[in-house]
Amino acid sequence: xxxxxxxxxxxxxxxxxxxxxxxxxxxxxxxxxxxxxxxxxxxxxxxxxxxxxxxxxxxxxxxxxxxxxxxxxxxxxxxxxxxxxxxxxxxxxxxxxxxxxxxxxxxxxxxxxxxxxxxxxxxxxxxxxxxxxxxxxxxxxxxxxxxxxxxxxxxxxxxxxxxxxxxxxxxxxxxxxxxxxxxxxxxxxxxxxxxxxxxxxxxxxxxxxxxxxxxxxxxxxxxxxxxxxxxxxxxxxxxxxxxxxxxxxxxxxxxxxxxxxxxxxxxxxxxxxxxxxxxxxxxxxxxxxxxxxxxxxxxxxxxxxxxxxxxxxxxxxxxxxxxxxxxxxxxxxxxxxxxxxxxxxxxxxxxxxxxxxxxxxxxxxxxxxxxxxxxxx
Amino acid sequence: xxxxxxxxxxxxxxxxxxxxxxxxxxxxxxxxxxxxxxxxxxxxxxxxxxxxxxxxxxxxxxxxxxxxxxxxxxxxxxxxxxxxxxxxxxxxxxxxxxxxxxxxxxxxxxxxxxxxxxxxxxxxxxxxxxxxxxxxxxxxxxxxxxxxxxxxxxxxxxxxxxxxxxxxxxxxxxxxxxxxxxxxxxxxxxxxxxxxxxxxxxxxxxxxxxxxxxxxxxxxxxxxxxxxxxxxxxxxxxxxxxxxxxxxxxxxxxxxxxxxxxxxxxxxxxxxxxxxxxxxxxxxxxxxxxxxxxxxxxxxxxxxxxxxxxxxxxxxxxxxxxxxxxxxxxxxxxxxxxxxxxxxxxxxxxxxxxxxxxxxxxxxxxxxxxxxxxxxxxxxxxxxxxxxxxxxxxxxxxxxxxxx
Numbered sequence: 001x002x003x004x005x006x007x008x009x010x011x012x013x014x015x016x017x018x019x020x021x022x023x024x025x026x027x028x029x030x031x032x033x034x035x036x037x038x039x040x041x042x043x044x045x046x047x048x049x050x051x052x053x054x055x056x057x058x059x060x061x062x063x064x065x066x067x068x069x070x071x072x073x074x075x076x077x078x079x080x081x082x083x084x085x086x087x088x089x090x091x092x093x094x095x096x097x098x099x100x101x102x103x104x105x106x107x108x109x110x111x112x113x114x115x116x117x118x119x120x121x122x123x124x125x126x127x128x129x130x131x132x133x134x135x136x137x138x139x140x141x142x143x144x145x146x147x148x149x150x151x152x153x154x155x156x157x158x159x160x161x162x163x164x165x166x167x168x169x170x171x172x173x174x175x176x177x178x179x180x181x182x183x184x185x186x187x188x189x190x191x192x193x194x195x196x197x198x199x200x201x202x203x204x205x206x207x208x209x210x211x212x213x214x215x216x217x218x219x220x221x222x223x224x225x226x227x228x229x230x231x232x233x234x235x236x237x238x239x240x241x242x243x244x245x246x247x248x249x250x251x252x253x254x255x256x257x258x259x260x261x262x263x264x265x266x267x268x269x270x271x272x273x274x275x276x277x278x279x280x281x282x283x284x285x286x287x288x289x290x291x292x293x294x295x296x297x298x299x300x301x302x303x304x305x306x307x308x309x310x311x312x313x314x315x316x317x318x319x320x321x322x323x324x325x326x327x328x329x330x331x332x333x334x335x336x337x338x339x340x341x342x343x344x345x346x347x348x349x350x351x352x353x354x355x356x357x358x359x360x361x362x363x364x365x366x367x368x369x370x371x372x373x374x375x376x377x
Numbered sequence: 378x379x380x381x382x383x384x385x386x387x388x389x390x391x392x393x394x395x396x397x398x399x400x401x402x403x404x405x406x407x408x409x410x411x412x413x414x415x416x417x418x419x420x421x422x423x424x425x426x427x428x429x430x431x432x433x434x435x436x437x438x439x440x441x442x443x444x445x446x447x448x449x450x451x452x453x454x455x456x457x458x459x460x461x462x463x464x465x466x467x468x469x470x471x472x473x474x475x476x477x478x479x480x481x482x483x484x485x486x487x488x489x490x491x492x493x494x495x496x497x498x499x500x501x502x503x504x505x506x507x508x509x510x511x512x513x514x515x516x517x518x519x520x521x522x523x524x525x526x527x528x529x530x531x532x533x534x535x536x537x538x539x540x541x542x543x544x545x546x547x548x549x550x551x552x553x554x555x556x557x558x559x560x561x562x563x564x565x566x567x568x569x570x571x572x573x574x575x576x577x578x579x580x581x582x583x584x585x586x587x588x589x590x591x592x593x594x595x596x597x598x599x600x601x602x603x604x605x606x607x608x609x610x611x612x613x614x615x616x617x618x619x620x621x622x623x624x625x626x627x628x629x630x631x632x633x634x635x636x637x638x639x640x641x642x643x644x645x646x647x648x649x650x651x652x653x654x655x656x657x658x659x660x661x662x663x664x665x666x667x668x669x670x671x672x673x674x675x676x677x678x679x680x681x682x683x684x685x686x687x688x689x690x691x692x693x694x695x696x697x698x699x700x701x702x703x704x705x706x707x708x709x710x711x712x713x714x715x716x717x718x719x720x721x722x723x724x725x726x727x728x729x730x731x732x733x734x735x736x737x738x739x740x741x742x743x744x745x746x747x748x749x750x751x752x753x754x755x756x757x758x759x760x761x762x763x764x765x766x767x768x769x770x771x772x773x774x775x776x777x778x779x780x781x
Contacts, residue, residue: 032662033678042659071452183665266661276659283453285646285655286413287663287679288638295671301662302414302678305647307640314662 003121005044010057018314023062026127032301044276051080103222126196130244147235153192157197163187167194177234242268380460383497388445391438391504399769407505408444428513432461480595486584502573509621525613530572542568553612724753739764
């Protein structure tokens with residue numbers, strides 16, 4: 001059994017417009033040293049999936065910069081490895097020059113690449129699924145049950161708002177999918193949500209994409225899943241570990257804070273034996289804490305220099321916290337520089353932000369103050 | 378075929394480092410952990426790539442497993458190249474029998490074939506047991522402009538310490554007129570750093586002559602350099618200024634680690650213009666807990682700190698539990714300091730466990746020496762380890778070996 005991976009890098013971009021202004025959802029920084037796509041890539045690599053295509057859409061320079069040759073995920077391979085599939089636009093004006101907006105349209109646009117996949121199975125995944133899942137087990141489960149598509153789900157307790165933004169999946173006692181519901185406005189309680197990770201046979205994927213091209217279908221859920229739900233066998237694969245999907249800026253902030261406050265979350269994401277999360281290596285020096293540094297309940301990456309106080313914060317690589325500076329409940333991205341006696345509370349600072357001496361900035365947990373990339377204050 | 382290189386570096390990394398005792402039980406000295414996330418060999422390797430030298434032969438002999446694995450294909454130092462790159466050179470069996478490397482000169486002699494492949498004009502000889510940042514390229518420039526056959530990097534040392542080094546006496550142009558190996562009454566303060574640039578043809582001739590001299594020590598300092606000087610070859614000293622530390626002893630290794638601390642550290646590893654590269658492991662960021670206190674320390678990825686860390690250097694994956702205290706110490710990868718344990722003025726190698734309420738070492742002021750615990754050992758609960766103890770197996774009461 002061998003499997004290939006396909007990752008959608010721009011799905012859900014408009015969920016967090018601030019962070020995706022200059023980058024894809026896939027390359028949104030998360031957890032001190034990662035980009036969102038690292039979780040999906042690592043899950044695939046840890047499950048022996050070594051032939052991965054990343055479908056991009058727009059502003060994907062940061063993603064290309066992050067992935068490079070793929071060697072940090074052991075994906076710089078003679079055959080297979082990682083491949084970025086940018087949008088395919090011809091030089092001649094024709095109707096197919098419009099950019100896709102759904103997963104199915106994205107798949108249609110890379111059909112020639114899909115038709116050449118040599119592996120038996122294909123794992124389709126979104127780029128913003130923060131989890132550590134054993135895809136090998138999921139594929140095994142898929143084969144054993146002879147399903148056409150296996151969809152990863154997790155049972156969660158949903159509020160009304162959460163039910164609205166998630167795709168809910170109903171299944172019978174055998175795990176066969178009976179209904180797929182999106183955009184419910186009046187549901188709360190326990191339900192299986194779609195983790196946006198799917199396994200299918202290469203031939204089945206080719207079939208549905210060809211079918212979609214022939215009929216001009218656009219939605220994977222409506223035009224494929226729901227239409228064939230009685231004819232084909234769609235099954236669920238239950239995942240019980242930690243899962244987060246970023247559906248808003250508040251979500252991003254809350255998921256980040258969960259990493260600091262819940263050691264179980266860290267264990268389920270980073271502490272799984274034989275399934276580490278890989279990321280681009282930056283060769284930073286270890287982090288230095290000065291004699292006056294005071295740090296509490298924080299996650300801190302390498303390459304930082306801390307002369308001040310840090311509490312309940314996530315500090316990315318290469319950040320400098322100046323003397324007398326107090327940072328609380330913040331997320332400071334790569335190479336943030338804070339001068340002396342700065343006070344920050346509930347601030348998200350994008351890459352390379354400089355905050356000069358004596359500045360005082362504060363947001364709220366429900367609405368963190370966002371500083372865009374390269375801002376100087 | 379092989380692209381010609383102007384200069385090839387040969388890095389002597391076979392040293393046992395016997396004065397590091399427990400730390401070099403299973404690893405060669407160049408593979409000893411230093412400065413939280415580095416190994417000693419990262420410094421000369423990074424210097425090479427930062428100086429534009431992309432062909433490095435690493436000569437290994439003693440306990441090479443960890444070292445070989447660490448260097449791998451050279452990718453962390455950007456030395457995985459189509460032409461050149463890093464190459465591990467262990468001793469080998471030849472037609473006329475097998476030889477260990479008998480000395481530093483013999484090690485290079487046995488690998489002359491490696492050097493010849495690249496047809497270099499110059500050969501840079503380095504050793505894998507010093508901590509420093511140096512631009513070999515500017516040394517090469519000085520070598521070329523002086524027209525020397527050999528250039529030796531030298532460091533100014535206090536006259537009182539000069540008798541521990543190989544001392545170069547030079548004229549005002551930097552030309553070496555006399556060489557004194559560990560002299561009783563030194564007449565110069567220019568100490569050899571063990572870094573040499575040779576014109577390749579000259580080096581080849583002297584290595585071959587030396588090999589044919591019965592009773593030779595086959596050593597650069599003892600044989601090659603004095604022989605060249607006696608023959609009146611043109612030899613120059615290249616003065617180096619900056620931080621340089623031989624980490625051959627427990628106390629110098631401890632000191633060099635502590636030199637990374639402080640607001641203006643004696644040795645700056647945060648310098649972005651001269652980065653030190655190292656092999657990275659996929660570990661999450663480190664977490665500092667609610668009741669933790671960390672000051673004047675350096676900490677790396679994967680650590681979980683709930684206790685107190687003061688004036689210490691912690692490698693990746695170290696756990697300091699609630700109530701534990703680590704002070705004036707060097708803790709290497711994945712060691713666990715359990716709650717209530719106290720580690721003071723010590724070096725603890727990787728994968729060890731200091732159990733609950735155990736005490737290792739003493740306050741630096743009152744201690745007789747630095748306590749050293751080897752790798753993969755467990756200090757049982759409530760056990761006290763003396764300040765100058767050197768523990769590398771379970772021969773001591775209260776210490777057991779962790780079986781993997």
